[in-house]
Amino acid sequence: MSTAVSAKHSDAASLVSNTIGEITRHIRAHELGPGDRLPSEAALSRQLSVSRTVVREAFSSLAAMRLIDLRAGRRATVAELDYGAMSLVIEHGVHTEQITVQQIYDVRRTIETRTAMLAALRRTADEVERISTHALAMRENFQLPEQVMEHDLAFHLEIAKAAKNPVFSLIVGAFERVSRQTWPIGWRTRPSDAEQLEMIQIHIDLAEAIETGDPQSARDLMARHFDESVKALLAAGIA
Amino acid sequence: MSTAVSAKHSDAASLVSNTIGEITRHIRAHELGPGDRLPSEAALSRQLSVSRTVVREAFSSLAAMRLIDLRAGRRATVAELDYGAMSLVIEHGVHTEQITVQQIYDVRRTIETRTAMLAALRRTADEVERISTHALAMRENFQLPEQVMEHDLAFHLEIAKAAKNPVFSLIVGAFERVSRQTWPIGWRTRPSDAEQLEMIQIHIDLAEAIETGDPQSARDLMARHFDESVKALLAAGIA
DNA sequence: TCTGGAAAACCTGCCATACAGGTTTGCCCC
């Protein structure tokens, strides 16, 4: 696998690209925030002297990146931070074999040992509540993999949120789509109830460390969680 | 600043969304890799029973996320991993005040202490060459901020590349657009030649640590680099 | 038989127009 990652230097002087630039400039110039409305397609079309088709494709592209929200009949609005687009990019990388599952685990370990630590320092009572609930729900439903997975994903996202840095949430979220597809593989590498419960127990311990406010312990537990997961994957021959 | 980050659960049953799904499914089903060609707009239009308009918007969206490449007259092709879209998402977050510069530095520190370490372990001779070249070029052109910045950005990207994990490259690259805009602020907080050269020296030392193959030292230098940068930003009142 | 090159076929970028719904605005009536 090559590790080439680039960014096309988009002088891409197509009308659509330019229009996308104009729209983002408009957002910046008017200091628009989430929920604020953008000009209508027709208005932009006149203003920039391009057809409505071009404006539509520009809007469509921005919506694909989740920078704006589109809904029929309504004006386009500036969107809240959303990891949907990043999640698709990562998924694409995995499906086209430019990224391996193991590489993702390495990045997640790097990021999430940090979020666990920060969460232990900065969490609010509400967040502790939600994190613990997901951990316990994993144990409760441990015979329903589907359920365990959903709570597992939510657990990790909540910890990122508790770290109080939206960029971490963005990155952790970016792995969601891929995780949904690889998670069952990891689960199958732990065939016995004991092994499954052991893995779930780490989550519960981690939730407790965050509740207690013990960053070092939270960090170590998250590291252990990923080390175990990678070990399991390797044992199953996912290299 | 709120730390809410979500992903709209896209049941979004619009024709365009469905078409996007169909196209990505096609890529997966046929195991297409970078450079492989996709069906023409007209063909997909017939095959999915939607108008060419819809297919065009779907292609346009995928191109915005850099999952495919579009060029006039040519068929669409599967794209190489590219951080352009992620870079736009991050930029959008900063401009709409959902992300602060400091938060980005925290994430970069987390990620790049790891890439520095891995680079020291895995770098090839070529990579060492390129990393050193950029570091030295920073010193050489230290009176041309524009130049220093470009080499600085390239320096960090090369280190990520040398870490041999494209996901790290993706994330480091995702901060490029924002960095280009905030970098001059950081530079101005170091008004004297001595301060500027001191900051550049860290890069040179880091390049050497990577060349020597000293992961611990590389890690520490990268950490110091970010600590200094954050300190400078805070001193300048960028909170 | 092989090769160079031109024409044909194909393809995308962009535009104008049209119409079916959903949304917002504003006005009128109570």
Added chain:
DNA sequence: GGGGCAAACCTGTATGGCAGGTTTTCCAGA
């Protein structure tokens, strides 16, 4: 002043068309 309805506005999708770039095909000449 408030409620509700109609008009104005807006987006989603479709059709047809043309300019210009790209690929394929195939013929003429060596």
